[in-house]
Amino acid sequence: MRRGLKGILAAAALAASGCGAGDAADSGLRGASAITTPAATLRAQLAATLDARPWLTAFSVRTTLLDGAGAPTAVAARLTLGAGSAAAAARLGDAFGGRVGTQALALLRREDALLTSLARARALDDAPARAASEAGLAANRRALAGLLASGDLSARKLGEQFRPASASVAAALDAVASGGMDAPALTATAAARATRPVPALARAAKRRRPGLAGDPSSPAGELAA
Numbered sequence: 001m002r003r004g005l006k007g008i009l010a011a012a013a014l015a016a017s018g019c020g021a022g023d024a025a026d027s028g029l030r031g032a033s034a035i036t037t038p039a040a041t042l043r044a045q046l047a048a049t050l051d052a053r054p055w056l057t058a059f060s061v062r063t064t065l066l067d068g069a070g071a072p073t074a075v076a077a078r079l080t081l082g083a084g085s086a087a088a089a090a091r092l093g094d095a096f097g098g099r100v101g102t103q104a105l106a107l108l109r110r111e112d113a114l115l116t117s118l119a120r121a122r123a124l125d126d127a128p129a130r131a132a133s134e135a136g137l138a139a140n141r142r143a144l145a146g147l148l149a150s151g152d153l154s155a156r157k158l159g160e161q162f163r164p165a166s167a168s169v170a171a172a173l174d175a176v177a178s179g180g181m182d183a184p185a186l187t188a189t190a191a192a193r194a195t196r197p198v199p200a201l202a203r204a205a206k207r208r209r210p211g212l213a214g215d216p217s218s219p220a221g222e223l224a225a
Contacts, residue, residue, distance in 0.1 A: 042094050043202055047195045049088040054169050054190035056081040057112065058176045058183070061119040065177055081112050092148070095205040100147060107144045114140065119173045141166060153200055161200055165193040 060077040067074045085108040093101020114136045121129035145159035168190035175183035 042091065043198060046091040046095065046201065047198045049084065049091055050194040050198065051191045052084055053088065053194055054172060054187050056084045057115050057169060058172055058187045060112070061116050061173050062176050064116055065120060065123055082109065085109055085112055095201065096148065103147055104144065107140055107147070111137065111140050115169065115173060118170065119177045122174055123177045137166065148201060158197060158200060161197040165190060165196060168193050
């Protein structure tokens with residue numbers, strides 16, 4: 001077990017060494033941290049939190065399945081995953097307003113629980129539980145897309161951008177749950193794909209909070225610009 005968990009954590013280095021790099025390069029986010037404007041900082045923070053979610057999810061699922069849901073390692077892993085979800089929701093709140101951030105946090109926390117349930121159902125070959133988890137995740141994804149959609153960025157279009165990352169996370173969790181050798185590479189790909197919606201979210205922030213666009217001191221305003 002220790003070797004498996006260590007491998008999941010150590011494999012995060014793969015994300016920086018090129019695994020899934022094509023997906024990340026398409027989003028144009030890798031150089032954002034070199035720019036110090038509030039807008040670029042906010043966008044980079046959002047990208048970083050979304051990139052981290054697949055790693056945190058994989059670690060949480062692995063410990064929960066191996067050690068049992070009540071084990072200290074599993075509880076700590078889920079708390080860490082919850083903190084990551086809170087960070088992602090906070091960044092969305094920066095861009096879209098506090099109400100959106102609060103609602104996004106509820107959806108992200110539900111997603112965390114559903115992903116763990118899905119991994120458990122697949123590991124146990126429990127078809128009804130798997131179908132319920134998959135349906136819940138799809139509904140959750142639609143709700144998040146509807147919450148963040150704005151103007152020309154329809155919920156349908158945003159949902160389509162979420163879908164590749166969701167599929168990649170599911171594949172990674174399958175490998176993580178079974179101890180597959182390809183789990184680190186699949187998780188790195190899922191992490192890279194998780195950042196794909198960020199440019200679209202930046203455009204949506206401009207439409208949702210147009211009054212901030214002219215305020216140079218506002219991170220959301222500069223993100224919109």
